[in-house]
C-alpha cells in the first residue's frame with residue numbers, strides 16, 4: 102500500500118445508534134481511520150438509524166463521544182456536516198424512495214403486496230418442504246393493471262429487488278476471493294411499506310452517494326455484500342473495494358457480544374474502568390492486524406506506518422482482558438505527568454486542583470509505576486495530596502517494632518535540620534540514621550515509607566519525600582514515632 106496522498110480515498114464508519122460502541126466497532130472505526138489518514142483521504146461517520154424503534158439520540162451521542170475519546174476524528178458526519186450529507190439515514194428517506202422508484206421504473210425492482218403474515222406462512226412451508234425460505238415470487242410477475250388494482254384496494258406495498266439467477270464473486274481485500282453461488286439470495290426488500298429502507302438498500306444508496314471508495318467492516322456483513330454487489334450493478338455504480346474484518350471472540354470462541362456477558366464489550370466500560378484510549382486501540386488493532394514482527398504494542402504513529410488491509414488476518418481473535426491490562430499498564434508506566442493528567446482527568450482527586458501544575462505533573466509521574474488503571478489514581482495520589490495519611494494494615498505492621506518508631510522520631514529531627522531539601526539529601530539522611538541505629542534494608546526503608554505514605558509500596562523514597570514536602574514528612578514521621586504499639 103503506498104502512503105501517497107490520494108484524495109479519492111473515502112471510507113466510512115456506519116454505526117447503528119441502538120446501543121453503545123462495541124470494542125469490535127471501535128476496531129472497525131480505527132482501521133477505517135488509519136486507512137483514511139494513511140491515504141490523505143476522508144473518514145466519514147454515517148448514522149444508520151432506520152431502525153426507528155431501537156435508535157436513540159442518546160446512543161448516537163454516546164457513540165460519537167466514545168469515538169472522540171479514542172481520538173478517531175472524522176471529517177464528515179452528522180455533527181460535522183460535509184458536502185455529501187445528510188449523514189443520518191433518517192434524514193435521507195426521500196432519496197431512498199426516489200432510487201427505489203427508479204429501480205421499479207427500470208424493471209429491476211417491483212412492488213410487493215404480500216403481507217408479513219402471508220410471507221411467514223410461505224417461509225414456514227418452504228422450510229418444511231426443505232426448500233430455501235426465499236420469496237416465492239408471488240408479486241414478481243404482476244402486470245401494471247394488477248399492481249394498480251392492489252394499490253387501489255389499499256394494500257400497502259414494499260419494493261422488492263429482482264434477483265437474477267447468477268453467481269457472484271467478490272475480491273475481498275482481507276478474505277481474498279469469495280464466491281456467492283446463484284440461489285443463495287431470493288428477491289429481497291429494498292423499501293418497506295412504511296417507507297423505511299432496509300439496511301442493504303440504504304447502505305448502497307449511501308455508500309454510492311457518499312462516494313465511498315473502500316468499505317472496511319465486520320465479517321458478519323459478508324452475506325449482505327452479495328446483495329449489495331447486485332444493487333451496485335443495478336444502479337450502475339462501480340462497487341467500492343470491500344475488506345471484511347474477522348470477529349472478536351470470547352475465550353470459548355463464540356462471538357463477543359453483550360449477551361455472552363463474559364468480558365466488558367462496551368468501549369465505555371473500559372473507559373470508565375480507567376483504561377487509556379491508546380492502550381485500547383493498540384490492543385484491539387493487534388487482535389486482527391499482524392505487524393509482521395513480534396511487536397506487541399503499536400502506537401497510533403506506528404500503526405499509521407505499518408497498517409495494511411492485506412495484513413489483517415482471516416480468522417477471529419479471542420479477546421484477552423489480561424493482555425489488555427498489560428498493554429494498559431505499559432502505557433501508564435511510560436506516560437508523562439501531563440499525559441496522565443489528560444487521560445486521568447475523570448479520576449483525579451479534587452485536592453489535586455490546588456497543586457501547581459509542575460508539581461502535579463511530578464506527582465503523577467511519581468505514582469505512574471504503581472498504576473494498573475487510571476482508577477488507581479485517587480488511592481495512589483492520596484498520600485501526596487491529603488494532609489494526613491491513613492495507614493493500611495501492612496504499614497501498621499511495619500511501624501509496630503519499637504525500633505521503627507525510634508527510627509521515625511530520629512529521622513524527623515534529622516529532616517527538620519537539613520540545610521537543603523532534596524530527594525538526595527533525604528536519602529543520605531535516611532542512610533545516616535540507619536547507620537546510627539544499626540538498621541538497613543527493609544527494616545530501615547519500610548517504616549519510613551509506611552510513615553510517609555501509609556503503605557509499603559510506592560515510588561522511590563527520595564521522590565516520595567520531594568512530593569510530600571518537608572513539613573508534612575516531618576509531621577508524619579513524628580506521628581508515627583508517637584504511635585502506641587498495636
Ligand code: GLU
Nearest residue numbers: 115116117149304318322
Ligand atoms: N450499521 C451497520 C452495523 O452497525 C453497518 C454495516 C456496514 O458497515 O455496512 O453493523
